[in-house]
């Protein structure tokens with residue numbers, strides 16, 4: 001209930017801000033953790049995640065992201081979205097570990113419902129989505145990129161991308177796995193999921209996790225030029241084709257959303273899984289020295 005009220009408030013605040021910030025035909029609206037600007041080719045919005053330090057997908061961030069996407073979907077002048085990050089060196093650190101550790105089952109269920117919601121919206125969006133991956137992109141960060149129609153990644157060997165859940169002692173759910181298989185094929189996905197592989201940009205390009213790797217200072221211009229190419233395709237034929245390619249994967253979650261929430265909740269609540277997450281969080285802390 002509280003979340004629904006927050007959602008209404010944010011939608012309202014976002015539209016007021018959108019009007020107030022209109023300058024020279026470029027428009028912007030912002031929630032605390034997501035900034036949306038329309039710039040560049042007509043009909044294109046740039047969506048920037050800004051949840052420092054690492055753009056982890058906290059419940060608030062997921063909610064704001066979903067609302068921003070909903071607003072763009074409802075704006076018939078917007079045909080494409082470039083998804084990127086405002087946090088230096090990080091695209092997104094994925095799901096927020098603190099939402100999955102040390103909480104109660106009701107919280108886990110609420111969190112997972114919102115993860116599902118964002119995924120379904122992104123994966124089935126009618127808009128053209130291009131990701132400009134300008135930093136590290138593990139697990140849920142990789143998931144965001146995989147939802148896009150095209151992925152451009154910065155050529156910086158410090159940045160890695162992949163579904164690394166197994167390294168945390170957790171398991172990517174079937175719909176993460178399905179999307180990975182759809183993108184890189186069964187054998188590569190099987191290996192990468194079991195090993196929790198985080199690919200360098202060059203490796204990611206080789207296996208097909210990303211479509212293009214460009215020098216870091218060209219990620220945004222390349223994403224824009226890719227977008228221009230995709231915009232040249234009639235919307236109706238592109239959208240019907242996208243739907244044909246993605247519907248079965250999305251439907252398999254839609255058919256069992258409740259069961260999936262329950263699976264997640266009981267899995268993540270297990271002592272052994274909480275212990276693994278604790279160890280992983282400690283490792284992240286120790287890394288700092």
Ligand SMILES: CCCCC/C=C\C/C=C\CCC/C=C/C(=O)SCCNC(=O)CCNC(=O)[C@H](O)C(C)(C)COP(=O)(O)OP(=O)(O)OC[C@H]1O[C@@H](n2cnc3c(N)ncnc32)[C@H](O)[C@@H]1OP(=O)(O)O
Nearest residue numbers: 056093094095096097098136138139140171173264267284
């Ligand atoms: C058959 C049964 C199946 C049942 C299955 C059912 C359901 C499925 C169950 C579970 C599915 C869960 C799916 C999970 C998906 C995820 O996305 S999990 C998150 C994975 N993310 C990561 O592994 C990334 C971890 N972070 C890093 O590697 C690094 O932080 C970095 C992103 C590379 C950035 O490095 P750096 O710039 O050096 O920053 P720091 O490491 O110092 O981090 C800064 C602070 O941020 C905190 N942090 C980092 N990542 C996260 C995160 N994901 N969530 C929350 N917080 C994070 C980090 O701890 C630092 O905090 P402090 O400053 O120390 O407080």
